[in-house]
Amino acid sequence: MIEIVVNGNNRQMPPDASIANLISQLKVKPQVCVVEVNGKIVSRDEYCTRYFKHGDQIEIIRFMAGG
Secondary structure (H helix, E strand, O other), X not given: OEEXXXXXXXXXEOOOOEHHHHHHHOOOXXXXXXXXXXXXXXXXXXXXXXXXXXXXXXXXXXXXXXX
């Protein structure tokens, strides 16, 4: 297992975990979020192929509807 930080919280993930795996675990739809890894926004096209490294800092920003 590797340790990453997701929105300020430590989280253990298998070494072959992708962004798609993480947002699925968190029950977040990819269409309504932006994911940053170590301060850089990751394209949705890369969610299935971008794997985490030990110590990665992840920020998941969800879009909210409202007015």
